[in-house]
Amino acid sequence: MNKKINKVAVLGSGIMGSRIACHFANIGVEVLLLDIAPKEGPKNSIVDTALQMAVKTNPSPIYSKMVLNKITTGNFEDDMSKISTVDWIIEVVVENIDIKKKVFDQVEQFRKVGTLVTSNTSGIPIHMMTEGRTEDFQANFCGTHFFNPPRYLRLLEIIPTPRTNPELVDFLMHYGDQFLGKTTVLCKDTPAFIANRVGVYSIMALLHLVEKMDLTVEEVDKFTGPALGRPKSATFRTTDVVGLDTMIKVSKGLYDNCPDDKAHDLFKLPGYVEKMEANKWLGDKTKQGFYKKTKTPEGKTEILALDLRTLEYRPQQKVKSATLDMSKPIEDVKDRMKVFVSGKDKAAELFRASFFGLFEYVSDRIPEISDELYRIDDAMRAGFGWDLGPFEVWDAIGILEAVQGMKNYGHEAAAWVHELLAAGFTTFYKVEDGIRKYYDIPSKAYKAVPGTEAFIILDNLRANKVIWKNSGASILDLGDGILNVEFHSKMNTIGGDTLQAINKAIDLAEKDYRGVVIGNDGANFSAGANVGMIFMMAVEQEWEELNLAIRMFQNTSMRIKYSSIPVVVAPHNLTLGGGCEFSLHADHVQLNAETYMGLVEFGVGVIPGGGGTKEFALRASDEYKEDQIVQNALKDRFLTIGMAKVSTSAVEAFELGYLQKGKYSISMNRSRLIADAKARAIELADAGYTKPVPRKDIKVLGKQGLGIVYAGANTMYSGHYISEHDKKISEKLGYVMCGGDLSSPTEVTEQYLLDLEREAFLSLCGERKTLERIQSIVTKGKPLRN
Numbered sequence: 109m110n111k112k113i114n115k116v117a118v119l120g121s122g123i124m125g126s127r128i129a130c131h132f133a134n135i136g137v138e139v140l141l142l143d144i145a146p147k148e149g150p151k152n153s154i155v156d157t158a159l160q161m162a163v164k165t166n167p168s169p170i171y172s173k174m175v176l177n178k179i180t181t182g183n184f185e186d187d188m189s190k191i192s193t194v195d196w197i198i199e200v201v202v203e204n205i206d207i208k209k210k211v212f213d214q215v216e217q218f219r220k221v222g223t224l225v226t227s228n229t230s231g232i233p234i235h236m237m238t239e240g241r242t243e244d245f246q247a248n249f250c251g252t253h254f255f256n257p258p259r260y261l262r263l264l265e266i267i268p269t270p271r272t273n274p275e276l277v278d279f280l281m282h283y284g285d286q287f288l289g290k291t292t293v294l295c296k297d298t299p300a301f302i303a304n305r306v307g308v309y310s311i312m313a314l315l316h317l318v319e320k321m322d323l324t325v326e327e328v329d330k331f332t333g334p335a336l337g338r339p340k341s342a343t344f345r346t347t348d349v350v351g352l353d354t355m356i357k358v359s360k361g362l363y364d365n366c367p368d369d370k371a372h373d374l375f376k377l378p379g380y381v382e383k384m385e386a387n388k389w390l391g392d393k394t395k396q397g398f399y400k401k402t403k404t405p406e407g408k409t410e411i412l413a414l415d416l417r418t419l420e421y422r423p424q425q426k427v428k429s430a431t432l433d434m435s436k437p438i439e440d441v442k443d444r445m446k447v448f449v450s451g452k453d454k455a456a457e458l459f460r461a462s463f464f465g466l467f468e469y470v471s472d473r474i475p476e477i478s479d480e481l482y483r484i485d486d487a488m489r490a491g492f493g494w495d496l497g498p499f500e501v502w503d504a505i506g507i508l509e510a511v512q513g514m515k516n517y518g519h520e521a522a523a524w525v526h527e528l529l530a531a532g533f534t535t536f537y538k539v540e541d542g543i544r545k546y547y548d549i550p551s552k553a554y555k556a557v558p559g560t561e562a563f564i565i566l567d568n569l570r571a572n573k574v575i576w577k578n579s580g581a582s583i584l585d586l587g588d589g590i591l592n593v594e595f596h597s598k599m600n601t602i603g604g605d606t607l608q609a610i611n612k613a614i615d616l617a618e619k620d621y622r623g624v625v626i627g628n629d630g631a632n633f634s635a636g637a638n639v640g641m642i643f644m645m646a647v648e649q650e651w652e653e654l655n656l657a658i659r660m661f662q663n664t665s666m667r668i669k670y671s672s673i674p675v676v677v678a679p680h681n682l683t684l685g686g687g688c689e690f691s692l693h694a695d696h697v698q699l700n701a702e703t704y705m706g707l708v709e710f711g712v713g714v715i716p717g718g719g720g721t722k723e724f725a726l727r728a729s730d731e732y733k734e735d736q737i738v739q740n741a742l743k744d745r746f747l748t749i750g751m752a753k754v755s756t757s758a759v760e761a762f763e764l765g766y767l768q769k770g771k772y773s774i775s776m777n778r779s780r781l782i783a784d785a786k787a788r789a790i791e792l793a794d795a796g797y798t799k800p801v802p803r804k805d806i807k808v809l810g811k812q813g814l815g816i817v818y819a820g821a822n823t824m825y826s827g828h829y830i831s832e833h834d835k836k837i838s839e840k841l842g843y844v845m846c847g848g849d850l851s852s853p854t855e856v857t858e859q860y861l862l863d864l865e866r867e868a869f870l871s872l873c874g875e876r877k878t879l880e881r882i883q884s885i886v887t888k889g890k891p892l893r894n
Contacts (some may be wrong), residue, residue, distance in 0.1 A: 131178070131259050143155040143177055165257075198252065212237065251267030264292050313462060324401070334443070338616055352389070380419060481499045566628065580603055643886055662718055669693040689720040706753055721841065724748070760871065810853060811852075
């Protein structure tokens with residue numbers, strides 16, 4: 109289907125509607141956001157207020173304030189006719205079939221033939237909305253269920269009806285993936301579709317187990333959080349954020365609409381949840397739920413936990429668990445599953461009781477909610493933020509071992525699982541020739557996961573594509589002459605091993621390959637330099653070693669910039685300090701839309717020392733114009749570093765000056781990032797890439813700029829906005845960016861600025877207050893203001 113989406117209409121501006129509108133604006137689509145007109149007052153007051161409230165939420169639904177220019181608001185009375193100009197109409201009104209039908213009556217009056225119409229309903233059967241509609245409406249209608257918040261949660265469930273044009277389904281699956289950055293999951297029109305059906309079952313089963321096992325709120329959230337590859341908010345905190353009423357509504361819907369579900373009784377609310385509902389303890393929206401934020405007599409904020417037996421709030425209790433302690437040193441979440449399933453304490457018992465029940469539930473849901481098991485895993489990872497879907501956890505434990513364990517807890521796997529084992533298969537997934545395959549139940553054979561052909565998943569290549577590695581990084585052959593440097597230190601911090609790997613990859617590529625990508629599949633691209641190593645060297649006063657380490661970092665950044673082959677950096681999520689500096693020096697930055705980039709060294713009492721300060725001075729120089737006050741460009745760059753500004757998106761990274769026009773591209777879907785970066789490296793090589801020449805024409809302002817920097821720092825200090833140590837760091841930063849105390853503006857080389865940068869970095873490492881800041885980050889994980 110050759111369809112382009114230039115303009116969408118979003119009907120309904122509530123929490124979901126306003127945020128869906130924002131996300132379409134994020135990707136450059138023009139949006140018409142409509143809602144009902146109030147009985148009194150300005151006709152657009154409801155929709156305008158809803159959009160304003162959405163924009164103020166944290167985290168923000170928009171990439172940049174500039175995207176709001178893409179959104180036009182209106183009301184159903186005056187502006188519904190405007191939907192005749194759009195390519196896609198998305199209904200997001202209240203969950204009431206009669207109201208939805210009235211809205212669709214209006215849509216039918218004004219939509220042009222062939223216009224795509226979808227509903228974001230989470231609980232109403234999709235086919236019911238097409239009753240009485242024209243053939244064209246029915247052929248172009250389906251469900252598109254976004255998860256809240258739409259910008260951040262990657263799941264988009266696509267739910268066709270029997271009358272939906274199959275080409276339209278294919279279009280939505282592709283558009284959601286490539287343009288909206290979603291994991292698109294094809295669902296059947298069954299109650300709660302896939303993610304909420306499995307997710308709410310999982311939560312409800314847990315709520316009943318908590319009562320049975322006499323567990324505390326704190327224990328459950330500790331046992332079901334990051335240790336299992338789940339969000340930090342785990343179970344009860346997530347429920348407070350989403351709203352207990354939302355979970356209750358979906359659960360009651362499943363109880364009413366799934367009478368034949370084997371787990372039907374689990375969708376009944378436990379007694380303590382019914383009492384919480386009666387008390388209106390619904391979570392953040394009512395200021396209390398499973399947790400309650402209060403103030404101590406001293407005025408400090410304290411978060412109390414609900415005692416599920418007495419239903420009284422009390423101070424949180426520290427949770428101890430031998431199983432959790434054993435799992436902590438294990439980086440790979442798959443390997444932690446073995447620890448949990450074999451543990452002897454409450455954490456392990458809860459794991460077995462909940463997951464063995466979940467395994468039975470998901471195996472029984474095939475083919476009811478999905479014909480393919482991978483769709484269930486995709487939905488749970490993308491919609492609920494799980495690192496591993498249910499079948500992936502089952503694989504990590506071992507199918508046979510889990511099936512045997514399930515029987516001890518009164519659970520039984522579906523017949524097809526036993527058939528899989530009887531056929532001699534031992535896993536739901538396997539990787540062959542770098543391609544991930546899933547067990548297809550009808551054919552009883554393994555098939556490639558559809559839609560992933562365009563992805564490069566480094567995990568799938570590791571078995572036979574690693575050509576060099578050390579403890580901090582690996583070099584993988586991506587094919588077509590492109591190498592990839594993958595970091596695998598904790599938080600992907602950058603140390604000597606990482607620098608060695610980057611240099612090695614460039615050496616290899618300059619000899620036998622065509623280009624290098626620096627990217628990884630970790631939770632974050634890089635948290636920056638290994639400050640623990642810097643701290644140790646500084647405390648031991650090993651200045652020569654520290655000087656060599658910083659020089660190596662700078663040389664590596666310059667090698668990225670001035671090699672004879674193209675180097676593409678592919679950042680995502682946290683890209684701080686050294687990770688940002690590598691991006692500053694890349695031939696091209698192929699970054700995920702959700703990239704939080706910044707030079708944050710001020711927080712640990714130093715300035716960017718891996719070429720970041722030099723590069724910002726260079727970019728300020730390129731922005732100087734004859735007819736403008738040159739100090740303004742310097743001031744903007746100086747403040748970005750001095751205030752440790754971190755972008756909230758890839759778009760804002762450009763606005764802050766971390767990216768350069770024509771030298772970056774955005775991948776909406778994180779899963780496509782490495783493949784997109786590889787394609788960019790090939791494109792640069794095919795275009796006849798030649799080694800750039802180091803710059804010798806960087807204009808620095810010398811004393812002319814220093815006067816402004818010093819005066820500004822002194823004013824901030826006098827006004828108590830910054831500490832005395834902040835003032836000292838500011839002056840060091842200004843000294844480097846101005847090229848030292850030169851008597852007049854002068855053109856200097858990159859190496860000249862790198863030497864100044866390194867000297868300033870080293871001198872700050874000798875300051876006691878800098879060491880205190882680094883120590884606080886290393887030991888407590890918190891910044892210190894001193």
